[in-house]
Amino acid sequence: MEEKDKILIVEDDLDTRFVLDRLLTKNNYDVKTAVNGEEALKFISEFNPKVIIADWNMSPIDGLTLCNTIKQNDNYKSIYYILLTARASLKDRVSGLDIGADEFLSKPIENPELLARIRSGIRIHNLQKELTNTEHNKAILEMATTIGHQINNPLGSLLMSLKNLESDLETSEKEKLKDDFFIIYESIERIKKFVEALANLQNPEVVKYVKDTKMIKIN
Numbered sequence: 001m002e003e004k005d006k007i008l009i010v011e012d013d014l015d016t017r018f019v020l021d022r023l024l025t026k027n028n029y030d031v032k033t034a035v036n037g038e039e040a041l042k043f044i045s046e047f048n049p050k051v052i053i054a055d056w057n058m059s060p061i062d063g064l065t066l067c068n069t070i071k072q073n074d075n076y077k078s079i080y081y082i083l084l085t086a087r088a089s090l091k092d093r094v095s096g097l098d099i100g101a102d103e104f105l106s107k108p109i110e111n112p113e114l115l116a117r118i119r120s121g122i123r124i125h126n127l128q129k130e131l132t133n134t135e136h137n138k139a140i141l142e143m144a145t146t147i148g149h150q151i152n153n154p155l156g157s158l159l160m161s162l163k164n165l166e167s168d169l170e171t172s173e174k175e176k177l178k179d180d181f182f183i184i185y186e187s188i189e190r191i192k193k194f195v196e197a198l199a200n201l202q203n204p205e206v207v208k209y210v211k212d213t214k215m216i217k218i219n
Contacts, residue, residue, distance in 0.1 A: 004030035005122050006047060010040040010054035010066065011084070020053065023111055024118070037061025041069065049079060050125045051118055056085040056096075064099055071100030078128045080121030084109065140204040140216060148198035151191065159188055194218070 007029045011017040017033050024031045032047050034040040036058040044052075052070070054063035061069075063083050070076045082103040083096050093104055102124070103117050162184060166174065174181070197218045205217040 004028060005051070006030045006032070006049040007051045007053065007118065008040060008043060008047060008049040009033045010035075010037060010052060010058070010063065012036055012055060012058045016055070023114075027115060029118075037063065037066035037069075040066055044070070044076060044079075051080045051082065051121045053082045053084060053114075053118075056083055064096060064101075067096070067101050068099045078125055078132070080125045082114075082117060082121065137204055141201060144198040144201045144204070144216070148195045152195050155188065155191055155195070162188075 007024055009017060009020045009024070009031060011020065011033070012035050017035070021031050021033050032043055032049070034043055037054070038061045040052070040054070041061070052066075054066055056063040063085075067081050067083065070079060070081065077100070080102050081100065082105060083101045084105050084107055085096075086107050096104060102121065105114060105117065162181075166181060169177070201216075201218065207217045
């Protein structure tokens with residue numbers, strides 16, 4: 001089943017919160033509600049919304065302060081932020097834009113307009129994520145190519161020196177060191193395969209390693 005787009009509603013007025021929740025749920029969105037900015041910050045990391053619809057006037061954390069907090073966090077700044085406000089002055093709107101709000105809607109809200117702005121916000125959010133992932137993958141591929149090149153050069157020198165060393169040994173000495181040479185050659189082959197995998201890396205996948213550490217999956 002296709003995953004629904006997630007929207008977080010932050011509204012202290014019970015009736016408005018209920019109406020928005022019902023409207024967006026009816027339009028096939030995955031909706032979560034918060035009564036103020038403080039509660040929203042508790043929800044955001046686990047819910048991971050694409051769009052936040054927040055009232056300006058709330059306490060203890062209002063919609064503008066919440067927007068500022070979110071937009072300063074690299075993990076959340078791509079969330080499309082719609083600010084609901086009765087404030088109509090140019091100064092207020094400039095303040096909101098400076099903080100990082102993506103959209104303003106004046107109360108009372110027209111449902112068709114709200115839904116249109118949400119659809120637009122989701123498209124923008126998806127494009128930003130796609131661009132970020134593309135840049136991230138490009139950086140990983142460039143790093144993989146660089147690492148492979150840096151390993152390959154000394155690896156070639158190591159293999160050449162090893163063969164020279166082996167050719168200089170007497171037969172009896174070679175026999176004594178047979179197991180050691182086997183392990184060294186096997187290790188070199190493993191490194192060569194690793195370098196080859198780096199060179200042919202196409203769609204880098206980052207997977208969890210231990211605790212908060214991640215690593216690139218290389219087949």
